[in-house]
Amino acid sequence: MGRAKRNTSASARPDIHAVARLARVSIATVSRTINNVATVDPRLAQRVWKAIDTLGYSPNTQARALVSGRSRLLGLIISEITNPFFPELIQGFEDVAVQNGYEILISSTNYDPQRMEQCIQRMLERKVDGVAVMTFGIEGPLLDRLAQRQIPLVFVDVAPNGPLFSTIEVDYRHGIREAVQHLAVLGHRRIGFISGPLHLHSARERQSAFLRAIGEIGLKLRPDWLQEGNHTLEGGISVMQKLLDSGDPPTAIMTSNDMTAIGVLHALYKAEARVPEDFSVIGFDDVTIAQFTLPPLTSVQMSRHELARCAVLALRDHLEPQPSSYVPRYKVQTKLIVRQSTGLPAARPFRRGNSRNARKAVAQS
Amino acid sequence: MGRAKRNTSASARPDIHAVARLARVSIATVSRTINNVATVDPRLAQRVWKAIDTLGYSPNTQARALVSGRSRLLGLIISEITNPFFPELIQGFEDVAVQNGYEILISSTNYDPQRMEQCIQRMLERKVDGVAVMTFGIEGPLLDRLAQRQIPLVFVDVAPNGPLFSTIEVDYRHGIREAVQHLAVLGHRRIGFISGPLHLHSARERQSAFLRAIGEIGLKLRPDWLQEGNHTLEGGISVMQKLLDSGDPPTAIMTSNDMTAIGVLHALYKAEARVPEDFSVIGFDDVTIAQFTLPPLTSVQMSRHELARCAVLALRDHLEPQPSSYVPRYKVQTKLIVRQSTGLPAARPFRRGNSRNARKAVAQS
DNA sequence: CTGTTAGCGCGTTCAG
DNA sequence: CTGAACGCGCTAACAG
Numbered sequence A, B: 001m002g003r004a005k006r007n008t009s010a011s012a013r014p015d016i017h018a019v020a021r022l023a024r025v026s027i028a029t030v031s032r033t034i035n036n037v038a039t040v041d042p043r044l045a046q047r048v049w050k051a052i053d054t055l056g057y058s059p060n061t062q063a064r065a066l067v068s069g070r071s072r073l074l075g076l077i078i079s080e081i082t083n084p085f086f087p088e089l090i091q092g093f094e095d096v097a098v099q100n101g102y103e104i105l106i107s108s109t110n111y112d113p114q115r116m117e118q119c120i121q122r123m124l125e126r127k128v129d130g131v132a133v134m135t136f137g138i139e140g141p142l143l144d145r146l147a148q149r150q151i152p153l154v155f156v157d158v159a160p161n162g163p164l165f166s167t168i169e170v171d172y173r174h175g176i177r178e179a180v181q182h183l184a185v186l187g188h189r190r191i192g193f194i195s196g197p198l199h200l201h202s203a204r205e206r207q208s209a210f211l212r213a214i215g216e217i218g219l220k221l222r223p224d225w226l227q228e229g230n231h232t233l234e235g236g237i238s239v240m241q242k243l244l245d246s247g248d249p250p251t252a253i254m255t256s257n258d259m260t261a262i263g264v265l266h267a268l269y270k271a272e273a274r275v276p277e278d279f280s281v282i283g284f285d286d287v288t289i290a291q292f293t294l295p296p297l298t299s300v301q302m303s304r305h306e307l308a309r310c311a312v313l314a315l316r317d318h319l320e321p322q323p324s325s326y327v328p329r330y331k332v333q334t335k336l337i338v339r340q341s342t343g344l345p346a347a348r349p350f351r352r353g354n355s356r357n358a359r360k361a362v363a364q365s
Numbered sequence C: 001c002t003g004t005t006a007g008c009g010c011g012t013t014c015a016g
Numbered sequence D: 001c002t003g004a005a006c007g008c009g010c011t012a013a014c015a016g
Helices: A016-023 A027-034 A042-055 A061-068 A085-099 A113-125 A140-148 A172-186 A201-216 A233-245 A258-270 A304-319 A358-364 B016-023 B027-034 B042-055 B061-068 B085-099 B113-125 B140-148 B172-186 B201-216 B233-245 B258-270 B304-319 B358-364
Strands: A073-078 A103-108 A130-134 A153-156 A165-170 A191-195 A226-228 A252-255 A280-285 A298-302 A334-337 B073-078 B103-108 B130-134 B153-156 B165-170 B191-195 B226-228 B252-255 B280-285 B298-302 B334-337
Touching: A016 A027, A016 A042, A027 A042, A061 B061, A073 A085, A073 A113, A073 A304, A085 A103, A085 A130, A085 A304, A085 B085, A085 B103, A103 A113, A103 B085, A103 B103, A113 A140, A130 A304, A140 A153, A153 A304, A165 A304, A172 A201, A172 A252, A172 A280, A172 A298, A172 A334, A191 A201, A191 A233, A226 A233, A233 A252, A233 A258, A252 A258, A258 A280, B016 B027, B016 B042, B027 B042, B073 B085, B073 B113, B073 B304, B085 B103, B085 B130, B085 B304, B103 B113, B113 B140, B130 B304, B140 B153, B153 B304, B165 B304, B172 B201, B172 B252, B172 B280, B172 B298, B172 B334, B191 B201, B191 B233, B226 B233, B233 B252, B233 B258, B252 B258, B258 B280
Parallel strands: A073 A103, A073 A130, A130 A153, A153 A165, A191 A226, A191 A252, A252 A280, A280 A298, B073 B103, B073 B130, B130 B153, B153 B165, B191 B226, B191 B252, B252 B280, B280 B298
Antiparallel strands: A298 A334, B298 B334
């Protein structure tokens, strides 16, 4: 019987033969039409498209991938999806990937090397064409397993060497300079900084951008106003508490990410200090929830959408050589978003149990 | 030459033939070994596993999918990934799916019917085995396109009829009753509710659970304390403002989701009222950021992880008939998480510009 | 410009 | 219990 198939009747899942039959052409012509090969007779193409439409046909991606060797799948490895930094990144990644005809495979490592291992395995098995590694940490085994399979990778900040690796540069300086100058203009001279964990490249970058910006305006930082945090709420709380306990805190605090800044807000709330009347606070990242804090948080924004766009384009450029006129530049800017957590510095230094302390005053009344 | 292949040397991407050759068996035996067919000679299996290990072989998912007709891909359609409700859901979905040997394809509709259309198209093209629709809205065309292709679907709350559809029930009542009783025990008698958009099934369910719980403790709700919101921050702000403007607000406010509750917090902050001293506030969903608000938000939790688990299992049960002893029950509980936005009711009703108003008092000093 | 044909890598009959 | 052969749906050569 040779090619005798059950699929002669209008099936739920029409294939290329069904289309060919209906359009009275060969499957090759259908294939060419779909793939926009220019040399197809317009009249036949017309028939093919019509058949495709009436059958509701769409090509089988698996079969396509099998024969072409390209899955049109892009991997996206992130640290932790519940970290508010990532959802927007994913959104952008999805949008840009789909625009370029790719689908995405997300997986999160939860900072667990073993999970990272699984992620890589999954990516490999699904035969992703490229992977964006947005974990802000350096992962040795990762590079090996994927690079060995000749899979293009893109990273943020860090730049391993290799023809298949791309890096997205982040211009931390610009936004951080804006933030420092914003505070200076308001009149702050006592500015503190809570960094991220300094083993992270991105955290070091932010800190040095801050130090530089401080230097630029002729200020010198008191060493005890430069503290290492850990990019978590708890870290922000405890460092701010330490600053408060020192008895001589700065009037403005900048942080290496928004969660830390929110921690600062919490510590200040507990200490019954007001923001921005007693302290100004500036975060970094401008995650969505920065708009929802009380007061809404002034923050240095790094466009997640831009970051995502760069990541997809970097991978695409590896996978589909672009016209020579195209000069890629994978760089994302940062900029200050002013909300209500920054204001003029307090006339007198804050002290716990001060009369300025609003809630306390009420509690006493 | 027949099957003369380039793949005779140790390639970067070993295939089943390479394994067969190294293990000195046929590809069929390799296939059986991988798929745990019991009738394989243990000695051969041993050799096969060893070969697999030394070559670093992993089966080609595309080819597998092509021949088996099953992609082991599950679709997950959500409204909006930046909505804090979803990241945790995705996390759980990913975990459970991977545990069951599935990969997931996420896509978000952004409440846009046209995007929804694209989502479906993408799912269809990638030949997903099943789809979880977690948008909390009813989507007509969706059902048709997917159901027509015989693809199992799972929904939350709503229950379309059909052998391929599953529904996950949410027991809103339990958690909401706990919340109402928590307030009652604290001494609140004046309890308001800000619902979600009432065209959403889930919003209506929450509201009716609230009304019922109020009735159970012998309270009757003042009609103007039952307001319709829209599940957004802005909605929460404006409804709370209206309540405040009425001159006779409740002492406790429950809301249909956390964003609304955060909006309430904002309105209260602007009105210079204190939480929980002047007003108690309870959210719903217990999204991650509920812990980070000032004060941390008391909220009714609906376990996203449990929801995700149910969704994956519901699909799996359709796809892989389970032993008859297995009786599935797709139901998720809700429960109250008490934080610091609830407390004893104020002795005297709140009034704007009251002496109780902390910040205002300070500003005047 | 179109149709025919040979695999892509694997699961699955069916003889042995 | 094992191996040879077929075909999943499609693209890419090649022949017409």
